[in-house]
Amino acid sequence: MTRGTIYNRDAFLENIARRLGRSPRLSGVSRPQWSYQPQWTVFAGRSQEDLLKVLQKQCELIHTDYIETTSAELAGALKRQVAAYGGGPIIVPDDPRFAEYGLSALLRDEWPAEQTTVHIWNPVLGRKNIDAAEQANVGIAFSDITLAESGTVVLFSRNEQGRAIHFLPKTYIAIVPKSTVVPRMTQAAAYIHEQIEKGALVPSCINFITGPSNSADIEMNLVVGVHGPMKAAYIIVTDR
């Protein structure tokens, strides 16, 4: 990675220090112990079952279809949901979890045999991935972390999982393994912070997605589906 350029920093920061009435402070600051930390008390000690109930209730508020299934029945549930959203074309990341969850046959054989186009994101194809995402009726991805309180799926970008998968298709389905469900954004942020402390590089894009896109800019009427997907569903895999 070539280092980027920084312009005009010294004078800018010196001015800030001068206004604050002290000499520049460029190192040695650590976060204080915050006096209050109410974020950790939200749904503290709840079981995964309880958190799923919270998630399900929240999905009603965010106009998101909520489906529970098991890993054995996931392929069927996914197929039904795609059909409910009007079928293909479909775009998915190149994610090993599709195979682990027994979805390879569906992606590679079943759907193509029914003339349903499935594009698997392939970084080597460059811009063609974006074209495929733009034409897709359904985007499907696995949630990396799921926030019960807000009904949010968290997705880390990687070479095999482009950003456009979550935004350009008309509809969106997230597969949510039950084990990924945490109380709220606090736990996700703490996890990412911990990774950074360990020296890991955060992915260039982390998406916190909560249901379909919407806007209330016209007379404060809620319109679901503006720039991103117009419908969204979470398929919860209860035994994983």
Place this chain on the structure above:
Amino acid sequence: MPMKIENGPFWKRVEENLNNDFMRGAVAGMQDRGYVRRLGVIEELGHWEEWRSLAEQIRKHTLENLDYYLMQLSENVAKRGGHVFFAQTAEEANDYIRRVALEKQAKKIVKSKSMVTEEINLNPVLEAIGCQVVETDLGEYILQIDDHDPPSHIVGPALHKNKEQIRDVFRRKLGYTKSSDPVELARHAREMLRRDYLTADIGITGCNFAIAESGSITLVTNEGNADLVTALPKTQITVMGMERIVPTFEEMEVLVSMLTRSAVGQKLTSYITVLTGPRDEGDADGPEEFHLVIVDNGRSSILGTEFQPVLQCIRCAACVNVCPVYRHIGGHSYGSIYSGPIGAVLSPLLGGYDDYKELPYASSLCAACTEACPVKIPLHELLIKHRQIIVEREGKAPVAEKLAMKAFRLGTASPSLYRFGTKLAPGAFAPFVEDGRVTKGPGPLKAWTESREFPAPSKERFRDWFRDRQKGGNPS
């Protein structure tokens, strides 16, 4: 759109807006529904005062160590291959962004919502070099195609327009043929803007919170427009006010939780996106080049003063949504892109008292704003501080107040004049009195009596009544 949005005197703007029935109905409806929603999510969350204290502590700590965190942020952006430009003034920021656009030979630029690019008036600079600049937030898109109608609210910029007006604008400018149904209007905007995202050379965004520990920027939207603005064009430019920064992901999380609840009564908005540098090597989307422009533009002169708490602001507009004055006069009356209580505090600091000396008086000091603020900015106290400065240091007290004070001083300084004045009052008011009430008052009373009556001066003065009473006379 520069920070200053309207010409003409403040009172004239107010009068015009008071007569805009649709706007007033829309604002009142927004405030009433927003109030219920906000309180609902706050109650559900619980421990709100602890959350506010935490958010305040985070913001105060970050501002007190702002140079340290900006240093850390810029280092981490550069490590990830991004470029950082520190801009002392609006001109420096615009100049840098123009140079990038020229270098990229950009024809089309898509933008997601950003107050700071409005503040520095970026769009005309880019249009002057031949770029087409497209706002993609639905509200801002509507205003842009309507010949740059100014925004009237920090979060809902097109709040003052009704759907019929929007339909007419779409018909006039976009060849739209369908109805005023918001769903149809939004679908049309979706189609128009899709093409723009896919063909733009540069994407420009604002920044809700930069994260120092990783060199990331956080964008908060419901529409998903910021994601398309950053996923598709080859170059991304993010413009941030220098105070919009937090130490780590953990503080970002707290402030985002406060922002979405306070702004729109949602636990989280549909899209919270954290972007770090340009695309990773081997990625097929995301920008190839990333520029972060950090803007001072008057903010540093607020640091170290009694107004420093205003820099804690996270632009949620909760203060706007509870303000009884905003409710009646609407956003355009403030003459600044920053309206409501936060605008009344911030606009004079960034734009000077010459243009904004009336704004600190556009408040009843009821303190609803201070109570609503998720980061505990003492807004109404800062408005009083502004008034003190305007009167004592700047000598710019409003004319009516000056005259009234002068007359009061004159009238009360001399016992004989005072007696004369109070004796005269009943007679002087006689032409305006109906059934013992003043209904069409003169001079300073005019504005008051336009909407309510004023009690007529008593025919019997207190002093006379008291004297008579002591004599054992009229006990009434």
